[in-house]
Amino acid sequence: MIILCSSSSTRAELLKKTGIEFIQKSCDFDEEKLNFTDPYEFVINASWGKFKECVKCFNDEIITADTVVTDGKNILRKAKSREDAKKLLLAQSGKEIKIITSMWVKINGKVYGRCDETIYEFFEFDESDLEKYLDSNEWQGKAGACMVEGFCKKYIKNVKGYESTAMGLCIEELINILKEEKCI
Numbered sequence: 069m070i071i072l073c074s075s076s077s078t079r080a081e082l083l084k085k086t087g088i089e090f091i092q093k094s095c096d097f098d099e100e101k102l103n104f105t106d107p108y109e110f111v112i113n114a115s116w117g118k119f120k121e122c123v124k125c126f127n128d129e130i131i132t133a134d135t136v137v138t139d140g141k142n143i144l145r146k147a148k149s150r151e152d153a154k155k156l157l158l159a160q161s162g163k164e165i166k167i168i169t170s171m172w173v174k175i176n177g178k179v180y181g182r183c184d185e186t187i188y189e190f191f192e193f194d195e196s197d198l199e200k201y202l203d204s205n206e207w208q209g210k211a212g213a214c215m216v217e218g219f220c221k222k223y224i225k226n227v228k229g230y231e232s233t234a235m236g237l238c239i240e241e242l243i244n245i246l247k248e249e250k251c252i
């Protein structure tokens with residue numbers, strides 16, 4: 069049985085869509101102790117840290133992931149407050165951003181690691197629409213307070229890459245790994 073080592077409901081939803089049987093367990097790796105400023109280094113080390121913690125606890129097949137947003141200069145992680153969410157979203161309004169997801173998969177005794185990214189070019193976010201989104205609290209628990217399948221969708225001017233990567237788990241590439249290992 070595959071263990072999705074994540075507390076993310078979005079990752080669980082994505083994995084469910086593939087029909088792959090899994091159980092979801094969270095693992096307590098503290099990302100706050102990482103002090104990488106490069107978004108790729110951060111996301112790869114955060115997901116790897118989660119993976120190592122999970123390997124200690126579970127003997128099964130394992131999937132871990134980490135996702136960050138970057139505006140090219142900063143790492144935009146999960147907002148700590150409504151004000152923080154507004155700041156993160158205004159940094160993305162009318163801009164090109166990258167959403168980077170690093171994933172580790174232990175399967176049939178082998179370990180696969182990937183780092184995928186989706187590039188979005190957004191139109192300017194409408195102010196009152198943004199306030200409504202902030203009031204909805206849907207931004208909570210999401211990297212960069214971003215919801216590409218929700219609030220941000222109508223503002224997408226250009227996109228390059230998978231939506232699943234931007235949502236936290238690159239399902240298309242995960243399916244390729246599982247096919248390679250004859251699990252599906």
Ligand SMILES: Nc1nc2c(ncn2[C@@H]2O[C@H](COP(=O)(O)OP(=O)(O)OP(=O)(O)O)[C@@H](O)[C@H]2O)c(=O)[nH]1
Pocket residue numbers: 073074075076077078079094095118133134135136146209210211214215216217234235236237
């Ligand atoms: N629904 C949605 N979720 C997103 C989007 N972008 C990022 N996320 C979520 O934002 C979260 C990023 O934080 P992480 O630290 O990678 O993961 P987490 O939610 O803390 O869960 P763990 O795997 O237990 O660490 C993940 O749950 C992603 O699924 C998006 O556009 N839509």
